[in-house]
Amino acid sequence: MDHYDVIVAGGGTGGFSAAIGAAKSGARTLLVEKYGFLGGAATNANVLAFCGLYQRGGGEDPIPASGGASDLLLDRMRDLGVDPTPRQNVRTGHWLVDLEPECLKRALDMCLEATGVETLLHAKVVGTHMSDGRLTSATLHAHEGNLDVEAAAYVDATGDAHLAMLAGVPYRAGDGAGGFQPYSSPIRVGGLAPGTRIDRDRLSQALREYNETGPFPTTRNTGGFFAPIPNSSDIWWMIIDHPARTATSAELTEAEHYARAAARDYVDVLRQSQPACANAFLVQTGPQVGIRESRHVEAETTMTGDDLLRGRQRSDGVARAAWPMEDHSRIGHPVFTPVGGDGFAHIPLGSLRARGVSNLYLAGRTIGADPMAYASIRVMGTAFASGFAAGIAAAHPAADIESLKTKINELGGLI
Ligand SMILES: Cc1cc2nc3c(=O)[nH]c(=O)nc-3n(C[C@H](O)[C@H](O)[C@H](O)COP(=O)(O)OP(=O)(O)OC[C@H]3O[C@@H](n4cnc5c(N)ncnc54)[C@H](O)[C@@H]3O)c2cc1C
16 A cells, blocks of 8 residues: 555645645655546636635735745746736725636646645545544545555545545534535636626626526626636636535536526527627536535634634634635625734634544645634635645644744745
């Protein structure tokens, strides 16, 4: 059986960052991803832009909130011809880094190769073996069949906490009271002339008319959210949502079918309502529907909405969370609650440690958070930050909090 120092499950932004953090700490590191490419929701669900890499506001110069692996990645994106300079939403003061998925996939591969991370794609974690409250090995469903891999420490960066669930860590489904943040399916639309501006009034009117008789009435009847795709005249369009009640495969199947059918209708509405979009066509609904929320495993510490409201800084903090709490409970109408204090809250080490399994760490949207805090920490900029700290912590299981913080800082992570 192959033996590693650290195995990271899931190659989204949290897992990428954890693998880089562990490998830069000198750990022999394996990153396991069920798809044939990395990036998580950014490349499998058409997510529009990196949010949370910078604090809100800050005048001309945004204040970074992550550092570490995300800095490496932004540099590689630049080398590959995509400008990662953040743009500010002038209305909200938030900073976004626009995404082009093919560049992102390649940049992720390049960073991991350069850092010495061993990556296994097309391999899904499907089982665990435990002994004395520790995870001893994980079973992967690889292309050639099942194989077991073992490590001294593991990081669950699967978004849906698959590894921790398989290890028996107790979890809360959604908000614990029957509510889940909804699924959404951003779509990629092509056939637009460069610089096309969407006439919001016309689109809104056309969507209201569609809603009267169309089979997929949208709650985003003011037109949803558009984002540019770098080096392209295509656009991302966030217009399709689907309620989540169980986060089961059956419900996801329903959401996939719904999104594919609705996408065609909405692009027709766009084409018919906008002379500038007369040649618009649907490029992609995404490899899969976007899952905002599923299960939350118990961590040693649970971040709370109050931590974010106050911008709580703490001595056991190992990373920053700077994105506002973005609540999608009213489908299609997100509500943003800003982070208080100095504009970020610390992510404590305990929220990166699964309760009851001593060598299992959490990264990205699996970290310990109550429903309000989750609405902030799940964004990709923060997933980079929590992942980097989790990977470094997994590589240094005996380090005390002060020496761990020093190592994170030395490797470029912001605390
Ligand atoms: C519709 C939508 C829009 C969003 N918009 C934004 C936005 O504009 N900006 C922003 O910053 N955030 C946005 N988010 C939130 C953000 O995309 C996610 O919360 C973020 O991607 C979380 O990163 P992660 O690495 O924790 O998980 P993920 O990105 O979900 O990555 C998890 C990875 O683990 C893999 N995996 C899962 N299970 C296994 C397994 N058993 N074995 C192996 N691999 C496995 C998956 O294939 C995936 O690659 C949005 C989310 C959605 C759904």
